[in-house]
Amino acid sequence: MKIFNLEKATDSESKYGWFYRQFNEIFSCTYDIQVAKKFMKNVLYVIEIDNDLLINSLINYSTFSFIEKFSFFENEKEILFLNKAVFGIEKIRYVKEDVNKIADKISHDLNDSNLNYYEITIHFVSIGINKFDHLKFSDSDFLNISSKNFPEYDVSTINDIIKFNSNSKVL
Amino acid sequence: MNDTKIYSQIISEINENNLEEKIIKIFTFEGFIYHRLNWILRVSKESYTRLNIFFILLIGSIMRKGEMNTKNFIREKNLIFHEEKNPLRKYLRLYKGSFLDEKSLKYHIDQLSKKSKTIIFKNFENF
Numbered sequence: 001m002k003i004f005n006l007e008k009a010t011d012s013e014s015k016y017g018w019f020y021r022q023f024n025e026i027f028s029c030t031y032d033i034q035v036a037k038k039f040m041k042n043v044l045y046v047i048e049i050d051n052d053l054l055i056n057s058l059i060n061y062s063t064f065s066f067i068e069k070f071s072f073f074e075n076e077k078e079i080l081f082l083n084k085a086v087f088g089i090e091k092i093r094y095v096k097e098d099v100n101k102i103a104d105k106i107s108h109d110l111n112d113s114n115l116n117y118y119e120i121t122i123h124f125v126s127i128g129i130n131k132f133d134h135l136k137f138s139d140s141d142f143l144n145i146s147s148k149n150f151p152e153y154d155v156s157t158i159n160d161i162i163k164f165n166s167n168s169k170v171l
Numbered sequence: 172m173n174d175t176k177i178y179s180q181i182i183s184e185i186n187e188n189n190l191e192e193k194i195i196k197i198f199t200f201e202g203f204i205y206h207r208l209n210w211i212l213r214v215s216k217e218s219y220t221r222l223n224i225f226f227i228l229l230i231g232s233i234m235r236k237g238e239m240n241t242k243n244f245i246r247e248k249n250l251i252f253h254e255e256k257n258p259l260r261k262y263l264r265l266y267k268g269s270f271l272d273e274k275s276l277k278y279h280i281d282q283l284s285k286k287s288k289t290i291i292f293k294n295f296e297n298f
Contacts, residue, residue: 024212024213025209025212025213026198026208026209026212026229026233027267028199028267029265029266029267030265030266030267031248031250031264031265031266032266033266035266036266036267036268037266037268038268039267039268039269039270040268040269040270041268041269041270041271041272042269042271042272042273042276043268043269043270043271043276044266044267044268044269045266045267045268045269046264046265046266047264047265047266047267048262048263048264048265049262049263049265050260050261050262051251051260051261051262051263052261054242054245054263061237061238061241061242062233062234062235062237062238062241063234063237064233064237064241065195065233065234065236065237065240065241066237066240066241066244066245067195067199067233067236069192070191070192070193070195070196070199070236071195071196071199072196072197072199072200072201073199076199078199079265080195080198080199080233082230082233082234083212092280118273118276
C-alpha cells in the first residue's frame with residue numbers, strides 16, 4: 001500500500017484511486033478557482049466530473065445545481081451538491097504558486113497563506129442514493145448473495161459493484 | 172443587520188413563483204440555518220428524522236433548479252475542459268476551498284496506510 005509523504009511531495013503527486021469521500025453536508029463549491037482560493041487555508045479540492053457521465057445521463061442533473069443567480073452571495077459563483085454525493089480521491093499534490101505571476105495580480109485577491117497549498121483532485125463517483133451504493137465502499141471480505149430471488153438487474157448491479165470494489169468476493 | 176432580520180426579509184419576499192429561489196437564498200446566506208443544518212447532516216448522517224421541513228424544501232429546490240438550469244449553464248459558461256494528456260477526455264471542473272490545515276491533512280493521510288477504507292471514510296468527516 002502506498003504511503004504518501006507530504007515532505008517529499010513538492011514536485012510530485014500521489015494517487016489514491018481506492019479512497020472515497022462523502023461530505024455529509026450540502027456540499028458547496030464554485031466554478032471559479034480564485035473564489036475557491038479565498039475560502040481555503042492549505043487545501044483546495046478540484047472536483048472533476050467526466051463529460052461522458054453528463055452526456056449519457058449517468059449523473060442526473062438534479063444532483064447538483066448552479067445557484068449563482070439565487071445565491072445570497074452572487075459573486076461566489078456557487079454550486080450546491082446534494083449531501084449524499086460520493087467522490088473518489090484521484091490524486092493529491094503540493095502546489096507552489098509562481099511568486100512572479102502573483103506579483104502581477106491584484107493583491108487583495110490573494111493572501112500570503114494561499115501561496116502554497118495542497119490540491120486534492122476528486123472525481124464524482126455516485127449520487128449515493130442508489131440501492132447498492134453502500135456496497136461500493138464496504139470493506140467486507142465477502143458479500144453474501146446466496147438468495148436465488150435476486151432480479152436480474154440487481155445481479156447485474158452487484159456484479160458491477162464487485163468489479164468496482166475489488167476487496168469484496170461473492171460468497 | 173442580524174441573521175434574523177435578513178431571514179425575515181427574505182421570507183417576506185417569498186411568493187408563489189419564487190419559493191425555490193428564496194429557500195436557496197436562505198441557505199446560501201450561511202447564517203445559523205446553514206450551520207445548524209450541515210451540523211445535523213454530519214452528526215446524524217443516515218438519520219433524516221432529525222431534519223426539518225427546511226431541509227426537504229432545500230433538497231427539492233436544488234434538485235428542481237438543477238434539472239432546469241445545470242445543463243444550459245455548463246454550456247453557456249463553457250465549463251467543459253479537455254484533458255491535456257488525453258484530449259478525448261472532457262470533464263467539468265469545479266473547485267472547493269477547505270480550511271483544513273497542513274497538520275490535520277498529514278494526520279488524515281497517515282491514517283490511509285493504517286486503517287481500512289471504510290474506517291478512513293468515517294474519519295475523514297472534516298477532511
